[in-house]
Amino acid sequence: xxxxxxxxxxxxxxxxxxxxxxxSRDALLDVRGIGKTFQTGEGSTTAVEAMSFxxxxxxxxxxxxxxxxxxxxxxxxxxxLVADYRGEVRVSGEKVSGTHPAIGMVFxxxxxxxxxxxxxxxxxxxxxxxxxxxxxxxxxxxFVEMVGLRxxxxxxxxQLSGGMRQRVALARTLASSPRLLLMDEPFAALDEQTRLLLxxxxxQIQQTLRQTTLLITHNLTEAVQLSDxxxxxxxxxGRLKRVVDIDLPHPRDSEVVSSDAFGHYVAQIWQxxxxxxxxxxxxxxxxxLQAGRR
Amino acid sequence: xxxxxxxxxxxxxxxxxxLVVVLAGxxxxxxxxxxxxxxxxxxxxxxxxxxxxxxxxxxxQRFWQTTQEVMWASLVIALIGISLGxxxxxxxxxxxxxxxxxxxxxxxxxxxxxxxxxVLFGRSVTTIVAIGVIxxxxxxxxxxxxxxxxxxxxxxxxxxxxxxxxxQQFLKVLLPSALPSIFVGLRLGLIFSMINIVGVEFLxxxxxxxxxINELAERYDLxxxxxxxxxxxxxxxxxxxxxxxxxxxxxPAT
Numbered sequence: 001x002x003x004x005x006x007x008x009x010x011x012x013x014x015x016x017x018x019x020x021x022x023x024s025r026d027a028l029l030d031v032r033g034i035g036k037t038f039q040t041g042e043g044s045t046t047a048v049e050a051m052s053f054x055x056x057x058x059x060x061x062x063x064x065x066x067x068x069x070x071x072x073x074x075x076x077x078x079x080x081l082v083a084d085y086r087g088e089v090r091v092s093g094e095k096v097s098g099t100h101p102a103i104g105m106v107f108x109x110x111x112x113x114x115x116x117x118x119x120x121x122x123x124x125x126x127x128x129x130x131x132x133x134x135x136x137x138x139x140x141x142x143f144v145e146m147v148g149l150r151x152x153x154x155x156x157x158x159q160l161s162g163g164m165r166q167r168v169a170l171a172r173t174l175a176s177s178p179r180l181l182l183m184d185e186p187f188a189a190l191d192e193q194t195r196l197l198l199x200x201x202x203x204q205i206q207q208t209l210r211q212t213t214l215l216i217t218h219n220l221t222e223a224v225q226l227s228d229x230x231x232x233x234x235x236x237x238g239r240l241k242r243v244v245d246i247d248l249p250h251p252r253d254s255e256v257v258s259s260d261a262f263g264h265y266v267a268q269i270w271q272x273x274x275x276x277x278x279x280x281x282x283x284x285x286x287x288x289l290q291a292g293r294r
Numbered sequence: 295x296x297x298x299x300x301x302x303x304x305x306x307x308x309x310x311x312x313l314v315v316v317l318a319g320x321x322x323x324x325x326x327x328x329x330x331x332x333x334x335x336x337x338x339x340x341x342x343x344x345x346x347x348x349x350x351x352x353x354x355q356r357f358w359q360t361t362q363e364v365m366w367a368s369l370v371i372a373l374i375g376i377s378l379g380x381x382x383x384x385x386x387x388x389x390x391x392x393x394x395x396x397x398x399x400x401x402x403x404x405x406x407x408x409x410x411x412x413v414l415f416g417r418s419v420t421t422i423v424a425i426g427v428i429x430x431x432x433x434x435x436x437x438x439x440x441x442x443x444x445x446x447x448x449x450x451x452x453x454x455x456x457x458x459x460x461x462q463q464f465l466k467v468l469l470p471s472a473l474p475s476i477f478v479g480l481r482l483g484l485i486f487s488m489i490n491i492v493g494v495e496f497l498x499x500x501x502x503x504x505x506x507i508n509e510l511a512e513r514y515d516l517x518x519x520x521x522x523x524x525x526x527x528x529x530x531x532x533x534x535x536x537x538x539x540x541x542x543x544x545x546p547a548t
Contacts, residue, residue, distance in 0.1 A: 109448040156547040
């Protein structure tokens with residue numbers, strides 16, 4: 001922890017114990033000791049180990065870590081896309097196995113259906129739920145407007161920019177009314193300016209809907225700009241290293257990035273992350289060297 | 295007029311002009327004696343023969359018979375081909391066992407096996423359609439398999455995240471994603487099928503345009519023979535236009 005930095009910050013052990021005691025009763029998401037080991041041709045790799053945290057109703061939490069720390073594995077475990085993991089995931093106290101209707105996922109990769117126009121993409125979960133065409137298109141129009149794409153309802157994804165397509169994916173997930181919005185680096189492929197502006201849009205939506213959100217990211221600015229809490233992960237195997245409470249005023253927008261407090265948070269998280277990212281780079285280099293020797 | 299319409303009209307005009315230039319070139323080569331006119335008739339003679347074969351050779355009915363055969367074969371090809379492609383996608387071991395054989399089927403001269411089909415189904419429309427189906431099946435199976443396999447994993451994950459059951463996952467995600475590839479297979483299947491249907495009509499001298507080509511060739515009516523081939527091309531164009539419209543309707547974004 002940086003001396004004199006704003007907001008509360010604590011090493012993982014203390015923070016988890018404290019937050020678990022306070023938040024376990026009203027936790028929407030309760031992740032308990034999850035871990036995952038993958039078997040590869042070269043042996044086994046533990047991607048995530050003993051990771052525990054909670055997310056309360058209405059909270060915006062980010063998980064940040066260096067490349068290869070198992071962030072996406074955490075995303076897939078919570079989203080129910082990975083089987084055979086250690087530990088457990090609970091939503092409102094109910095143990096989750098497989099995908100859960102309370103969890104809506106936004107993926108890192110471009111995930112809109114190219115054969116559906118914007119309105120039909122957004123209405124997709126409503127169509128699956130059996131809602132009539134008129135009702136679902138009406139409801140979809142509401143979410144299309146919410147993500148700022150009004151007027152583009154009849155456009156196909158191929159006619160939209162990357163940022164617009166990610167907003168379509170976000171609107172589609174929101175249309176399913178998830179209690180927990182789970183996002184895996186949704187703006188990773190976008191330029192910094194678009195990313196900041198889309199961050200504003202996400203904050204606006206989160207504040208309007210009081211949407212509980214868990215964001216997986218490797219972007220420091222994004223994590224601090226959007227979150228109430230940032231969970232910092234170690235390099236492989238991914239563990240929870242530190243929890244940083246972001247005590248920046250609400251409602252927030254991208255202007256917050258120019259404040260001193262914002263800079264302090266970014267510096268504080270980077271200090272933890274730098275060590276882990278360096279480990280990651282050293283690990284990559286040694287793997288390349290070993291592969292070269294073989 | 296939009297620029298898109300202008301480009302489309304220009305493309306059509308260039309297409310027609312190219313055809314006219316090619317035909318004029320062939321006409322010139324025949325008249326100059328470079329191409330033997332007893333093997334290839336003059337294009338003007340072919341065009342002049344069209345009203346005659348329509349009036350005298352019952353072309354409309356024959357055209358309709360070949361069209362019906364191709365239509366039935368196409369429907370069966372689509373039904374069986376897409377189903378088998380989906381089956382090979384689902385059952386990995388079956389795919390590993392059969393994919394090469396299906397590829398080999400695409401290259402096989404099925405039409406030469408017509409005596410076998412004659413024994414099975416007799417000298418009938420069923421024989422013609424059956425050969426058309428077998429000939430056109432392989433590309434549809436292979437392209438369906440290719441399209442399903444090429445579906446991006448993230449789209450399947452989206453389906454899973456919305457808790458789609460297996461049939462919803464297939465109908466709402468896999469099939470629409472594979473549709474452009476499936477239509478490529480259907481077009482190829484249509485070509486293979488049609489060549490074989492007309493070929494078998496010719497070989498077994500049974501109905502349709504193939505039989506007409508056979509009869510006119512035996513009479514050494516070369517302009518009429520080539521005129522009948524023009525009607526085969528017309529059948530092909532009809533089915534391609536139908537396939538194109540069907541694809542635009544089912545997959546408007548492609």
